[in-house]
Amino acid sequence: MNLIRPIALLLLLTGPAIAQGQVDFGGLTQDTSLPVEVTADQLDVNQNDGSAVFNGNVLVTQGEMRLTAQRILVNYAGQDLGRIQTLNATGGVTLVNGAEAAESQEAVYDIDSGEVVMTGEVLLTQGQTALSGNRLVIDLETGTGRMEGRVRTIFEPSGQ
Template sequence: MTRPPFAPLLTLGVIGLLLGSPPAQALEGDASAPIEVEADRLDLDDRAGTAVYTGDVDIRQGSMQLTGARVEIQRNDQGQLTRATATGERAYIEQKPAPDEPLVRGWGRTIVYHVAERRIELIDRAELHQGGDTFDGGYLEYFLDRRVVQARAEAEGVEERQRVRMTLEPEQQDGP
């Protein structure tokens, strides 16, 4: 069985699968929101299962945004999205998990979103903000569904050691 050509419209649908997330984990309308992609260049390779956007890339859908100088999207032989990798001096990802929760924002020189695992890797000058809480280091890993953060001072392929720093806001107490 042959796959359909990896046309730009199909690519946008694949990006929708990347950015769309179950309503319990993101704003209700995110998965059905229009997908907006801006870049200077797009290179598609159907056989390799890749779409590479370059030049100030900005991908948005609902409350989710992914930016970088370069964003590569990979899919498997079944056409399912497996990974999105954003790179640049300060690649960026954000999403609002729920209407009553603060925006989650992350930066790094490399951001890798593993779709099936719903896991984000922030690599080199990594930074993650959840409300008033911040995490910094050479490598941060964030699990979207469990809201778990793992941090390390060193990242593979990064020469400079970047110590882990964390700032946690105290919970607000009701009443006197």
Template sequence: MKRPSLAPLACALLLTLGAVPVVQAQGDAEAPILVEADRLDLDDRAGTAVYTGNVDIRQGSMRLTGDRVEIRRNDAGELSLATATGERAYLEQQPDPAEPVVKGWGRTVVYHVAERRVELIDRAELHQGGDIFQGGYLEYFLDRRVVQARADAEGVEGSQRIRMTLQPEQQ
């Protein structure tokens, strides 16, 4: 029986996630992929991989953590969706050595690959440079560097008011 290969799925996840905001940080694509979890359930035919138990995925400056991380591929075998869940699921990446690390938290972190969009759901928080966005639901469009925030949305417990801390631009 042929064993399914984890490498293409892991590489697709990390190469795609490592693209905040527009281009992948220099060197991330060449960096080794490190995955730690207590369990892996891989269904190659369904195009899913589910990592559970203190999941920590790293490649270069990119990091994705959660109690559970599910990765889905489309019919063409390309990564289409990555969902991390936990008390504080987390995604970070340094887009460029000259730029600060972009960090996002939520009870759920969903990365929509084709749309290049990240959803941070329930107790959501996004740090972009010195700017901080918090609320029930935050949506971050990678290519446009656009943030949309809502106090409540599906998957959010109660109403969590939007809070922003914006730093003045440096002259």
């Protein structure tokens, strides 16, 4: 009974978005129709399945957004090798846009839907706030997202 009041008060003070695992990702809003540029140390292309693998110091840019990883598998839209459908990133994945950054072990970016799903020890930083969990889903078009799986954050009392 003693713990119920402080937890309820914490959830009330932090707002319903945090209480439900939803976070404002306004800083991660992105125009997904912008061109996607990929640079890496190495590229392997498979014409049979319409994929490409970028290895080593991979950097993906789209507008102001930056995605880095050690390996990114690019799946193209059918036979159109000029249009990327999804990016599957692994190995030290970092997504940065402005003052907001998210880190994870893996990430899948669906270009058409504008959705990024980050998994594995996810850490999101927004200014002085940090939020961690097992899975983060970000809608880049709306700037909304959801952190799932043992979500953890630390709240500082105001005035300190």
